[in-house]
Amino acid sequence: MPRPVIEAHDLKKHFKLKTSIFQSILGRKAVTVHAVDGVALKIVPKEVLGLVGESGCGKTTTGKVLIRLLEPTEGKIIFNGTDITALTQKEIRRLRKEMQMIFQDPYESLNPRMSVYDIIAEPIRNLKIADPDKVLDLVSKSLEDLDLVPPEEFLLRFPHELSGGQRQRVAIARAFALDPKFVVADEPTSMLDASTRSEVLKLISSLIVKAECAFLYITHDLALARYICDRIAVMYLGKIMEIGPSEEIILKPAHPYSRALLAAVPVPDPTLKTEEITLKEVPSALHLPSGCRFHTRCPYASSQICMKTEPELTQIEKNHYVACHFPLK
Amino acid sequence: MHIVEIENLKMHYETIRGFVRAVENVSLKLEKGKTLGLAGESGCGKTSIALSILRLLPSNGRILDGKVVLDGQNLLELGDEEFDREVRWKKLSVIFQGAMNALHPIFTVGDQIAEAITLHENVESEEALDRAGRLLDLVGVKAERIDRYPHELSGGMKQRVMIAMALACNPLLVIADEPTTALDVLVQAQVIKVLNGLQERMNLSIIEISHDLSLIARTCNDVAIMYAGRIVEYGQVISIYKNPLHPYTQRLISAFPSVVGPRKELATIPGFPPNLLTPPPGCKFHTRCPFAKQICVKKEPELTQVEKGHHVACHLVEV
Numbered sequence: 001m002p003r004p005v006i007e008a009h010d011l012k013k014h015f016k017l018k019t020s021i022f023q024s025i026l027g028r029k030a031v032t033v034h035a036v037d038g039v040a041l042k043i044v045p046k047e048v049l050g051l052v053g054e055s056g057c058g059k060t061t062t063g064k065v066l067i068r069l070l071e072p073t074e075g076k077i078i079f080n081g082t083d084i085t086a087l088t089q090k091e092i093r094r095l096r097k098e099m100q101m102i103f104q105d106p107y108e109s110l111n112p113r114m115s116v117y118d119i120i121a122e123p124i125r126n127l128k129i130a131d132p133d134k135v136l137d138l139v140s141k142s143l144e145d146l147d148l149v150p151p152e153e154f155l156l157r158f159p160h161e162l163s164g165g166q167r168q169r170v171a172i173a174r175a176f177a178l179d180p181k182f183v184v185a186d187e188p189t190s191m192l193d194a195s196t197r198s199e200v201l202k203l204i205s206s207l208i209v210k211a212e213c214a215f216l217y218i219t220h221d222l223a224l225a226r227y228i229c230d231r232i233a234v235m236y237l238g239k240i241m242e243i244g245p246s247e248e249i250i251l252k253p254a255h256p257y258s259r260a261l262l263a264a265v266p267v268p269d270p271t272l273k274t275e276e277i278t279l280k281e282v283p284s285a286l287h288l289p290s291g292c293r294f295h296t297r298c299p300y301a302s303s304q305i306c307m308k309t310e311p312e313l314t315q316i317e318k319n320h321y322v323a324c325h326f327p328l329k
Numbered sequence: 330m331h332i333v334e335i336e337n338l339k340m341h342y343e344t345i346r347g348f349v350r351a352v353e354n355v356s357l358k359l360e361k362g363k364t365l366g367l368a369g370e371s372g373c374g375k376t377s378i379a380l381s382i383l384r385l386l387p388s389n390g391r392i393l394d395g396k397v398v399l400d401g402q403n404l405l406e407l408g409d410e411e412f413d414r415e416v417r418w419k420k421l422s423v424i425f426q427g428a429m430n431a432l433h434p435i436f437t438v439g440d441q442i443a444e445a446i447t448l449h450e451n452v453e454s455e456e457a458l459d460r461a462g463r464l465l466d467l468v469g470v471k472a473e474r475i476d477r478y479p480h481e482l483s484g485g486m487k488q489r490v491m492i493a494m495a496l497a498c499n500p501l502l503v504i505a506d507e508p509t510t511a512l513d514v515l516v517q518a519q520v521i522k523v524l525n526g527l528q529e530r531m532n533l534s535i536i537e538i539s540h541d542l543s544l545i546a547r548t549c550n551d552v553a554i555m556y557a558g559r560i561v562e563y564g565q566v567i568s569i570y571k572n573p574l575h576p577y578t579q580r581l582i583s584a585f586p587s588v589v590g591p592r593k594e595l596a597t598i599p600g601f602p603p604n605l606l607t608p609p610p611g612c613k614f615h616t617r618c619p620f621a622k623q624i625c626v627k628k629e630p631e632l633t634q635v636e637k638g639h640h641v642a643c644h645l646v647e648v
Contacts, residue, residue, distance in 0.1 A: 055484070055513045163601065164371070193370040193540060194584040195598035202597065220513040223543070223586035227595055250588050264518035266543035268585040270566045278522075279515060281483070 003081065004042040005214035006066060006182045011039045011075035013058075013065050017286075033285050035061040037238030038075075040313075043182070043214035048205075050217045050229030050246065052261070054282065058238040059218045063184040066216065067099040068092050080181065097127040100175035102185040106167035110159040116143070117155040120174045129178055142177035145210075146170075146203050165196035169203070176207050183208075186218045201228050222265050226250045231319070234258045237285055237293045240313065244320030254316055254327040256298050292325065300326055332534045333359040333502055338395035340374075340381050349605045351377040353558045355395075356632075359502075359551070364528065364535040366549035366566070368542055370581075372602055374558040375538045379504050382536075383423055384412055400501055418449045422495040424488075426507040431491055432479040438465070438490045439475030445497045464493040468523050485516035489523055496527065506538045521548055542585050546570055551638075554578045557603055557613035560632055564639035574641040576618050612644065620645055 013036040019028055035058045043049045051059045064070040066077060068084065077085045084095065103109040110119055120139045124130055130138050143151035146169040159167055168188060175183055188204070189197040205228060208215050219225050225232050226246050233243040234255060242255040253259045260277040279297045283289055291308045295301040305325050313321040340352035352374045359365045367375040380386045382397050382404065397404045399420060404412065425431045433441055442461035447454055462472035468489040470482075479487055488508065495503050508524070509517040525548065528535060539545055545552055546566060553563040554575065562575040573579045583596035600617040603609050612630050615621040624644050632642040 054515055194542070194581060195370060195596075198584045198595035199597040199599070201595070221586075222514070223588045226588060226592060227586045247592065261514060262588055264514040265588045266517075266541070266547040267587050267589050268543040268546050268570070268582055269587065269589070270546040270570050272589055276522075278519075 002044045004044050004078075005080060006216075007042045007076075007078040008062075008066060009040055009076040009078070011062070011065060011077065012036055012073045013061050013070060014073045031286050034238050034288060035285065036065060036072075037288075039235075039238070039240055041233060041240070041243070043216060045181075045212045045214055046209055047231070048208060048215040048217055048229045050219060050225035050232040051235055052219055052222055052225050052232060053235035054220065054261075056282065056285065057235045058285075059235050060186055062235070063101070063186055063216055063218050067101060067182065067184055069101065097123070097129060097178040098181040100178060100180040100183045102168075102172055102175050102183065102188045104187040105191055106164060106171050107159075107191070109171050110167055112159050115156050115158055116162075116170055119159075119170060120177050123174065123178055127178065138177060142173040143170075145176065145207060146173045147199070148173070163196075165192050165200060168192060168200060172200070172204060172207070176211060179211055180213050181211075182214045182216075184216045184218065187220070188217075189224065190219070190221070197224075204228065222250065222262055223267075234261065237283070237288060239293060239323065241294065241324070242320075242322045243313070244317070244322075248317070248320050254320070254322040254329075255294075255324050256300050256328060257294050259328060260299075292323075300328075330361060331358045332361045332400060333357070333536070334396070334398040335378070335382070336396040336398070338378065338381060338397065339393045340377055340386070341391050341393060342377075342387075343389045343391060344606070347606050350608055351390075351558050351605060352381065355553075355555075355558075355560055357553055357560070357563070359534055359536065361501075361534055362528070362532040363550040364537055364548055366545035366552040367536060367538045367555060368540065368545050368552055368581075369555035370540060370602060372605070373555040375555050376506060377558075379423070379506055379536065379538055383421065383504060384409070384417075385423075418445060418498045418500065420501045422498070422500040422503055424491050424495045424503060424505040424508050427511055432487055434479055437476050437478055438470075438482070442490070442494050442497055445494055449498050460497070461493070464496060465490070467496070467527065468493045469519075483516075484512055485519055488512060488516075488520050492520070492524060492527070496531070496533075499531070500533075502534045502536065504536045504538070507540070508537070509544065510539075510541075517544075524548075542582055543587075554581065557608060558605060559613060559642065560640075561614065561643070562639075562641045563632060568636070568639045572639075574635060574639075574646045575614075575643045576620055576645075577614050578641075612642075 015033045015035055017031045019030050039062055053059050065072045076083060117139055120142060121135050124135050124138055140151040143154055148154045148169055189200055217229055229246045232246050232249040233240045236257050242258045253262055260279050263275050263277045283296050289296045292306045292311050295306040311323045311325050313323045315321050316327055335357040338352055338355045342349040342351055369375050381392055439458055439461045442464060443457035446457040446460055462475050465475060466472045470486050470489050509520050537549060549566050552566050552569055553560045556577050562569060562578045573582055580596045580598050586595060598617055603613055609616055611627050612625045615625040630642045630644045632640045634640050
């Protein structure tokens with residue numbers, strides 16, 4: 001197995017909520033949100049790992065911590081064999097070109113006052129990726145890679161002159177122009193129409209192979225994750241509950257939570273009725289349940305053990321791990 | 330008996346560069362207690378149809394032709410005041426996309442629902458609040474949350490408050506514009522379940538606007554697939570998904586991923602929808618259609634019935 005590009009060991013990110021002066025006089029303690037609460041993962045070159053879960057489960061925070069856009073509270077991040085957990089922001093800046101992020105909303109992630117050329121050229125110049133006279137070639141090439149052809153037609157346009165799909169392609173071109181080794185994409189297609197979406201996903205897939213980078217795809221859409229990811233990790237309240245090869249997670253989910261998520265995904269076929277699993281409301285991330293953090297909503301939680309002991313991620317099949325005392329067969 | 334009949338609706342937006350032909354000759358029918366899906370990509374005219382029915386068009390929107398008959402009454406012939414007094418909320422209401430933006434942040438949810446009731450029916454505010462509580466129970470938010478402010482509720486609950494509000498005056502028709510787009514899958518499933526349950530209990534008719542064909546497959550009886558302001562395929566959900574005839578519908582359906590069955594390649598539709606200021610001649614899809622022939626460039630195909638409950642507008646489909 002090739003060396004992983006990115007590794008996380010027991011990664012934690014806790015946010016302390018601010019208490020007002022009044023509250024501290026009353027002796028109230030600061031409350032902590034356990035957004036990421038012990039995540040371990042590895043991604044090898046050319047591999048796409050999908051991180052799925054409900055809103056608020058910590059998937060976006062995990063992505064941001066991995067590329068040090070947020071400081072981890074605990075744990076270790078290893079990038080290309082070096083521990084980057086303790087690097088200063090100055091040192092991280094040097095690594096920036098190798099770690100990129102694609103954001104959800106191309107209407108907000110592109111500067112409206114910059115032309116497409118400037119948007120893509122700025123990081124190339126700032127991080128001194130290419131000689132000044134080569135920048136134009138590089139920008140044109142990265143536009144071509146995303147089927148924005150001929151590039152001359154797009155170079156001088158501004159974001160408001162582009163459609164949503166074209167904007168997101170510019171955002172992707174900006175990330176891949178730097179030849180990154182690790183890319184985090186946070187719901188990159190959720191703002192796009194279906195016909196544009198499948199095209200953008202195909203382009204992303206081919207760029208990943210070409211750049212030989214590791215790719216973290218954050219989404220709440222399991223159906224899409226199935227199409228682009230090699231492996232899928234299902235996250236719940238800051239922890240990975242199940243991780244394994246995409247097809248196995250989709251067709252044979254072992255964790256009751258994965259199964260409930262899958263049952264909720266609508267299918268583009270009116271004759272297929274998926275099973276119906278009703279879950280209670282999510283507990284607050286401020287007060288995590290004891291034992292297995294899913295036991296308050298789990299239709300199978302019965303015995304004492306689910307309420308008392310937190311299950312560890314255990315291998316049930318090759319590369320397929322699940323954190324459940326009673327995994328589904 | 331059809332609760333809604335739309336006939337030859339034509340709606341343009343007036344801009345400095347000319348008319349944007351947003352809706353062209355759209356005819357639709359909906360039976361009582363059923364759900365009709367309006368599907369298509371952004372800019373295909375689906376929301377413009379809804380806004381035309383609701384009289385919420387921006388000031389440059391012009392309805393040029395057609396009829397919108399709700400419960401035997403042509404809405405387009407009513408004056409604004411008459412429409413507000415007799416139709417809005419009482420016969421026709423709407424659930425908007427972003428519940429977080431549609432609710433007023435400084436009023437409790439109960440007050441907001443009650444306001445809709447007291448404004449349109451001659452009832453005391455206590456009774457209106459009482460009804461608001463029952464409506465909250467009905468959508469599964471629970472009446473005890475009546476004094477909560479929108480920021481105290483989760484996204485799914487706020488969307489259900491919007492549903493409760495839409496039902497406040499017992500309307501005949503509810504228009505749901507992307508009712509679950511901003512929600513994640515579990516919450517979406519929950520909201521859909523609530524809406525379906527209410528539909529059965531209250532015999533509601535719903536027009537659901539969505540770009541998500543998977544969602545339409547789960548929730549609608551009939552569907553109209555729109556492209557560039559026109560309906561290209563229309564009929565019962567089952568027959569359209571099982572046997573899509575228009576090249577656009579075929580590709581659009583196969584562009585949606587599924588978690589059931591074997592993994593299939595996702596279809597793509599190269600190119601972009603036409604500019605509706607200057608739409609191409611003939612079939613509007615011919616610029617992106619791999620099967621386009623001479624006739625497709627010259628003549629616009631009409632929506633024709635191919636079998637009971639299945640209409641398609643394509644020259645290449647043999648009737």
